[in-house]
Amino acid sequence: MRYFAALFAVSLICAISVAQTKKAPIEAIKQADLKRDLFRLADDYFRGREAGTLDELKASTWLAEEARKAGLEPAGDDGTYFQFFSLNRERISDRSTIKIGERSFNLWKDVVVYEPAFATVAAPIVFIENPDTVAEETVKGKVVALQFTPQGITDPRKTIAWRYSGFVVSAWARKLAAKGVKAILFVSDELAEQAWPRYAQYSNRGSYQIEGSLFPNRRLLKDIPIIWVRKEALGLVRTPGQRLDAQIYSESFTYPSVNVVAKVKGTDPALAKEYVLFSGHQDHDGVRNIEGVKDSIMNGADDNATVSVALLAIGRAFHQQPGKRSALFVWHGSEERGLFGSTWYAEHPTVPRESLVAVLNGDMIGMNAPDSAALLGVIPPHLNSSDLVKIALQENAKGPKFKLDTAWDKASHHEGWYFRSDHFPYAKKNIPAVFFSTLPHPLYHTPGDEAATINIEKLTRMTRWMYATGFAVANAANRPRLEPGFKLER
Template sequence: MRSHLILLLAVLPGLAVAQRQQSSASGAASITTADVRRRINIIADDSMLGRATPSPQLDAVAAYVAGEFRRFGLKPGGDSGTYLQHYPLEVLRFDPESAAIQIAGPAPGTWRSGQDVLLVDGQPPAGTVTASAVVVTGSAQTSDTLDSSAVTGKVVFLAYGPGVNAVASKVLPLRPLAVILVAGFPDSIWQTLPGHKVSERVRNPSEGGGVTTPAVFVVRSATAGALFSQGGVNPDSLRAWGDRSLSAHPLAGVSLRLDVHEQLLQHASAPNTIGILEGSDPVLKKEYVLFTAHMDHIGTPAAGEGCVASGADSICNGADDDGSGTVAVIELAQAFASARGRPKRSLVFMTVSGEERGLWGSAYFADHPTVPLADVVADLNSDMVGRNSKDTVAVIGREHSNLGTTLDSVAAAHRELNIKPVGDLWPQEGLYFRSDHYNFARKGVPILFFTTGLHPDYHKVSDSADKIDAEKEARFARLVYHLGLAVANASQRPQWNPKSYKQIVGAEN
């Protein structure tokens, strides 16, 4: 357990400054329920078609945010004097008929794409690639024995089922060549999975330096069974992870040849929108507090991002995910820009895209930052912040730096907001790895990730604007305003918990 004493000492000077700077706190009043409601209705309107990456509607939202940043008087923080940073994408045509997985070893065979195996997500390796195979299972060890030597560049088999997200969030950062989910789906479900037909896919050629989303295939349990028994892995052990740690079992003598051919149809791009408010202190203004959210969502079924129609409704509006965070960032920009007096450090407001496809926009910014990343002292990320209980927000990553302690002090000083920051309510979901802050954390930027959490409308057509609690979201945004002010005015920049730094940043560098 960490020492509260040391953390408090690091935080106190910042709070003293924040209390002296009464004038800057005046900005919070500009964040209103009516404003939040109005902007959610714009961003999550049906005309935005769910803001898939890339799409003209995503570009329209990026232009709307840029227009607001200009109106508030922010400095452009994008490419060549604009508010937009574009990253390149490729649209590819995938033909399942020409794809297959060849298995060499004790139980040789061919899994035909579209019949035996489906490519459901991620980025397949181009052309023909051969790799060895490992199975990741639960283990009786006290800690995970997974490491990059066991997983990187290999084909990893995982059982599909409850808890698979948390397991995948540990496996994917280790960069396997591909993940094959072993699933016992009945035919009725199998037929509804993506990957049966010729389809267009969007690829991010910059991916690789950032968080990669390797190809994710699904194979039927019955098809994969022989392979496991020949490799000496009991198929029943696959699902036995529960709360247990993970270990990787190589399938001895087995190699898999992936044959995936795609054709480049066209080049495209997607935007991040970036505005900067310069700080007031001649020295500290060279440091930045970053506020982020993602403006993209999963579009319509045609976008191939997982939106499924329900009756006549085929638009996944993404009002909460992450229209709500996008609105929070706009509200924060307006609040800071309209306040009397500016904080000492500079502030960067950024709405990214491609989050739903694999944190693409934030990864691109982290690799091509328009302000020096070493001078970004914190990222405060909001993803899904407009739902659930009236008076709480979950704060992910609060244990990894003293930002969590700063937040508690700020919340205690602003009890009138009636927003209680609580810890991760969904630890099995691996949320720390599932939004844009992760791309900054892994590069050494302390982060807090705010979310009011999952709900039954998550990634459904029913995540619509009428369900957003705009009054709560306004109070939440005011809390982030006061936190941002405290961080921007503190004499010291936020400090990592050293153990967390080693785990999260040390693993990358």
């Protein structure tokens, strides 16, 4: 109770003393709060907060409770802090069987089935060297086998094992399917073999979708199984007269996922009907037993516990001194599975969509050089509101003075970073949106992304920058305008 009484007193004093200037109480964002919350949310207790699991729900409940303690009002469905939505999950069934010659292969231990499929295959294997030049009559109606090869891949990412593997599979699968093959059997080379354990852990989860997804067509082939065996199986696969016998089954489920939604009402009777939306995602990649990696919990401290706790801190500051416009906080679920929470909320907002004046999204804000950061949504065609960008840049100049990266926002950047976080579905709906990030790092999407590696001091400055930007937007005379002719390249 003491905490609340003190906060109330402080908020009264602030309201009286700065009513004229509307100066943001930036010191309300405290490094100690961010550190405490980060170590809690990125703790093993939440088991990596995987979308569509009880762990994600547990983390969401924790966030809602912290939002309530921070004085935020519920703004989800039916007077709660929650907005539930359904994930459709499809995966390879454990009943599937795969035999090469007389040897049975164990799913996810010595064979990966790359994507869900239904198929019965009993056919000879033809081992080929070059999928481009192989004649249709050589492979039609057969199982085509080939070793991974970098041939024909010019992308600079090809040296990263798991990316390379993905490139090779997608480069050849459709071409071979067009030649009428029954199944495709990839055998690792040295580089693909390094990625195999990771794919085994990702592919066994299957694929996820929601209604209205922005990434609807991830499947390479329909019911032509793509099977990937390890390097040691090369000799067996190449044995003359070899056969594949496989029964591949898939199964589908509906799982709940959830957005946590809270607000602080604005002080201006008219402008309070408009919202500045602070956005982040609370989910990460769960528990994955990857061969050769000791730690199995993907804690996602930078990605994206940093922004989840930043939103709590920003909420406390708004509670202490609300803006003229209302502040809305959405901790999206299922971002890692395909921006599903934000896609859902942008389609089914719990406040009128026209009332969302700006989206300030953050994803990964606590790593890399202490003086550097990135703001995306700044360079055309990603620039969707010069007004909003101007405010964000002014607040950087007044406050943290980060050296801002200018490469990762470019349409030509090979990572496509702009399209990989929760502002994107809102920008698609023509809502002014920017994306704060300190960009990826070697621990990105590994079990090593732990709270102890986060630069808390930098996290504090990033949080204050997001907050100051949002506070300025909340108090501006006019809402940020959409860029004339705004159209994303994807």
